[in-house]
Amino acid sequence: MFLALKEIRHEKLRYGLIVGMVVLVSYLVFVLSGLAYGLAQQNTQAIATWDAQKIAVTSDANDSLAQSLMTKQTAKKVTLTSHEAYIGQAGVVAKAKGQPKLSAQFLGINRGEFIYRKLIVTSGHKPTTARQILVDDSFKTNGYHLGDKVSLGATGGKFKIVGFTHNAKLSVAPVVYGTLGTWRTLSHVTSDFKAGGIVSNRSDFKLKTSDLKTLAMSQFINKLPGYSAQNTTFTFMIAFLMVIAMVVIAVFLYILTMQKLPNYAVLRAQGIPAKVLVTTTISQALILVVGGLVIGAALTAATVLVLPAGLPMSFNLPLLAGVTGGILLTGVLGALIPVRIILHVDPVSVIGG
Amino acid sequence: MPALTLAHVSKQFGHDTNQVTVLKDVNFEAEAGQVSLVIGPSGSGKSTFLTIAGGIQTPTAGEVHVQDQSLQQLEGKARDALRLNKIGFILQAYNLIPYLSVQDQFTLVDRVKPHGNLTAAQLANLLDQLGIANLTKQYPGELSGGQTQRVAIARALYQNPDIILADEPTAALDSDRVKVVGQLLHDLAKQHNKAIVVVTHDLRLQEFADKTYAIMDGRMTLA
Numbered sequence: 001m002f003l004a005l006k007e008i009r010h011e012k013l014r015y016g017l018i019v020g021m022v023v024l025v026s027y028l029v030f031v032l033s034g035l036a037y038g039l040a041q042q043n044t045q046a047i048a049t050w051d052a053q054k055i056a057v058t059s060d061a062n063d064s065l066a067q068s069l070m071t072k073q074t075a076k077k078v079t080l081t082s083h084e085a086y087i088g089q090a091g092v093v094a095k096a097k098g099q100p101k102l103s104a105q106f107l108g109i110n111r112g113e114f115i116y117r118k119l120i121v122t123s124g125h126k127p128t129t130a131r132q133i134l135v136d137d138s139f140k141t142n143g144y145h146l147g148d149k150v151s152l153g154a155t156g157g158k159f160k161i162v163g164f165t166h167n168a169k170l171s172v173a174p175v176v177y178g179t180l181g182t183w184r185t186l187s188h189v190t191s192d193f194k195a196g197g198i199v200s201n202r203s204d205f206k207l208k209t210s211d212l213k214t215l216a217m218s219q220f221i222n223k224l225p226g227y228s229a230q231n232t233t234f235t236f237m238i239a240f241l242m243v244i245a246m247v248v249i250a251v252f253l254y255i256l257t258m259q260k261l262p263n264y265a266v267l268r269a270q271g272i273p274a275k276v277l278v279t280t281t282i283s284q285a286l287i288l289v290v291g292g293l294v295i296g297a298a299l300t301a302a303t304v305l306v307l308p309a310g311l312p313m314s315f316n317l318p319l320l321a322g323v324t325g326g327i328l329l330t331g332v333l334g335a336l337i338p339v340r341i342i343l344h345v346d347p348v349s350v351i352g353g
Numbered sequence: 354m355p356a357l358t359l360a361h362v363s364k365q366f367g368h369d370t371n372q373v374t375v376l377k378d379v380n381f382e383a384e385a386g387q388v389s390l391v392i393g394p395s396g397s398g399k400s401t402f403l404t405i406a407g408g409i410q411t412p413t414a415g416e417v418h419v420q421d422q423s424l425q426q427l428e429g430k431a432r433d434a435l436r437l438n439k440i441g442f443i444l445q446a447y448n449l450i451p452y453l454s455v456q457d458q459f460t461l462v463d464r465v466k467p468h469g470n471l472t473a474a475q476l477a478n479l480l481d482q483l484g485i486a487n488l489t490k491q492y493p494g495e496l497s498g499g500q501t502q503r504v505a506i507a508r509a510l511y512q513n514p515d516i517i518l519a520d521e522p523t524a525a526l527d528s529d530r531v532k533v534v535g536q537l538l539h540d541l542a543k544q545h546n547k548a549i550v551v552v553t554h555d556l557r558l559q560e561f562a563d564k565t566y567a568i569m570d571g572r573m574t575l576a
Binding site for chain 1: 404407409410429430433434435436437438440441442444448449450451452453457460461464465492509
């Protein structure tokens with residue numbers, strides 16, 4: 001560590017450039033991870049707030065709640081407990097006088113069922129009648145207020161916003177909570193249909209009818225339109241970035257080590273154990289990478305402060321820890337490549353003449 | 354018992370028709386309290402002699418003993434430890450670590466060998482003797498050739514070895530400094546009972562030597 005720190009302090013420009021490179025790589029990886037996670041969250045935020053484990057949709061709906069229409073006849077075959085709730089989804093365009101149009105996801109639910117009970121109101125109250133709706137906070141940031149009369153399509157008339165709720169997004173659109181009756185109207189279906197599907201917060205929830213297909217929430221989420229494609233794209237971008245970072249860091253450390261071989265040969269001639277030199281190289285790589293990560297994280301935090309509120313950027317501690325660990329591991333692997341050269345450095349080379 | 358003994362040492366490089374014999378049946382003894390000079394031109398085998406004497410290379414034939422310890426019987430780590438504890442090298446080139454200040458060159462020795470080094474007072478006295486007491490905060494890149502050489506001498510002496518192997522220690526020094534270094538090596542040998550071996554082609558050092566060996570085409574003779 002002594003040699004590692006002394007060299008970094010003395011060769012500020014050289015090591016500053018390497019730290020700068022790690023800063024840029026970690027900054028890019030952090031921002032991309034934040035965007036990936038933020039976007040993923042906006043697909044599923046509403047579902048996460050329910051703590052739901054399973055969902056049942058009609059067998060012909062291709063695992064999509066929006067495409068699922070469950071008849072009352074099918075519903076009769078199923079006995080629900082307090083852990084289940086009926087739900088119906090419909091894509092709508094919300095519009096109030098003097099406010100911008102907003103594309104949203106309408107979710108019809110029954111009062112008293114567990115989804116209704118789980119909803120957390122940030123202002124106002126939960127809907128108590130069919131003409132009342134609870135909407136995501138993003139409505140508020142777009143200028144909507146409590147009491148605004150909102151139309152949700154060509155049919156159905158006006159609905160009054162009686163409350164706002166936080167983190168209510170589904171398929172990257174704000175959610176409007178209302179009744180299943182309103183859902184039927186907006187979906188243009190008759191009262192023969194009970195709901196779109198059933199959500200359960202029990203992990204052992206399973207239906208015995210062939211009309212309905214039970215999915216784990218993770219399966220359902222992966223089938224959300226665009227969700228898997230987005231995540232796969234981001235995952236590959238981050239993975240490629242990590243691999244490229246590893247190669248670049250490894251090359252830099254290799255070149256640096258090669259430049260230091262004459263010094264290492266002197267130290268070996270003087271009897272300094274090879275272990276000290278190997279420890280120096282690895283600890284130096286760790287110092288550089290940790291330094292770069294800390295600055296990269298600070299830069300990311302500063303970026304978050306100046307980004308527009310609507311940008312889907314969010315951070316998750318296990319994900320960040322994983323990314324940080326990956327970059328750290330990259331640095332150590334890069335430093336390990338020249339270890340063999342250090343172990344075989346020839347002190348004879350510095351005794352000339 | 355001699356501090357350093359080379360008995361019938363030969364060193365060959367290469368194979369078959371490319372084989373070169375650099376040292377031929379060399380016999381050498383360095384006593385504690387004496388300066389032994391090995392004088393020879395470039396290519397005579399001086400450096401190979403020094404690396405074998407210091408346990409950096411192994412001879413093709415013959416025996417090397419540091420005090421009563423045969424170097425052939427020591428493996429990697431034990432040889433490193435022996436070099437660190439018993440042998441100080443004064444190297445001709447690249448002999449200081451460029452990113453360590455003069456003071457840090459000594460601190461590094463303390464880090465890997467915490468005991469048996471010179472005390473702060475002894476080091477201050479040594480630096481004063483060498484005329485480099487005011488350079489402790491300087492880096493090697495800020496020193497002249499002569500100053501670098503004197504710091505390298507101090508660095509080798511700092512670990513208080515029994516044997517000092519010097520490779521052209523006066524190569525970059527003017528005549529006045531050669532006298533200072535020569536006298537210092539001589540005093541060290543006498544006052545601290547060190548065995549000092551100097552390989553050089555600088556005949557000005559002869560007046561400080563107790564024994565002088567000549568080396569030519571790998572053969573060593575006592576002059």
